[in-house]
Amino acid sequence: MLQNQNPKRKSAAEMKVVGSGKTVMEAQADALAKLEEAAAETFRKDEVEFLVLSEGSKGFLGMGSALAQVEASLPGEDEEPAGGYGTESAGAGGLEPEESYEEAEEDFEPAGPEAEARLEELLGAILSGMALDATVAISDGYSTLVGNISGDDLGLLIGRHGQTIDAIQYLANIIVFRGMPSRKRVIIDAEDYRERRNDVLVGLAERAAAEVLKGKHRYELKPMSAAERRIIHVHLQDRKGIQTESEGNEPFRYVVVTRS
Numbered sequence: 014m015l016q017n018q019n020p021k022r023k024s025a026a027e028m029k030v031v032g033s034g035k036t037v038m039e040a041q042a043d044a045l046a047k048l049e050e051a052a053a054e055t056f057r058k059d060e061v062e063f064l065v066l067s068e069g070s071k072g073f074l075g076m077g078s079a080l081a082q083v084e085a086s087l088p089g090e091d092e093e094p095a096g097g098y099g100t101e102s103a104g105a106g107g108l109e110p111e112e113s114y115e116e117a118e119e120d121f122e123p124a125g126p127e128a129e130a131r132l133e134e135l136l137g138a139i140l141s142g143m144a145l146d147a148t149v150a151i152s153d154g155y156s157t158l159v160g161n162i163s164g165d166d167l168g169l170l171i172g173r174h175g176q177t178i179d180a181i182q183y184l185a186n187i188i189v190f191r192g193m194p195s196r197k198r199v200i201i202d203a204e205d206y207r208e209r210r211n212d213v214l215v216g217l218a219e220r221a222a223a224e225v226l227k228g229k230h231r232y233e234l235k236p237m238s239a240a241e242r243r244i245i246h247v248h249l250q251d252r253k254g255i256q257t258e259s260e261g262n263e264p265f266r267y268v269v270v271t272r273s
Contacts, residue, residue, distance in 0.1 A: 036081055
């Protein structure tokens, strides 16, 4: 259940979730997705502590099988979220509402030429490998380093429901700041895809809420990524008479909208 989320990160004890899957790796992915939904932000795997509760078993001739279970938690003391797409309460740059942009500019720390060069090189290699004629523009924000890709026919780069560009973004977050003392969240966009997809998801959330308020017992959305599910949850979290939750296992986990 993701109503009335607090944009500040909870303590590690409060943020423990359990994921399941046919393998330990699948259970880790499921636990990570649930943790991201609960925290309303995304994490790299090396930012999360995993505890294998059960490695699962195949059983005998298909009988007595059990899923692997993994517990995921956030280590350390309370801290501010890193910000990024989908964290509406923190603003586009990961700022708390009471923090002014003037204050943020005073604390601004550039990502640095090495990080920008790594991101540009990574995206250039990916575009070359996909035989796409496109250009890359790097912009350094308060808490994000954005790689915006421009060109014709970038559907292959984006992928179905953004699966490909999300995978590229995941890799960029692992690679770009590796070995550096500080880091920022890396965002990969192509021809304003992020904004357009966000508008689509908000429309789906509104349609689901309207159907439920008209009397539909529950409205199930199609399976989507943790980041996209989070946009649905956040958009409807304060809607009177509505509640949302995620069901199913990755990669087929989906949002269900019901009456509260």
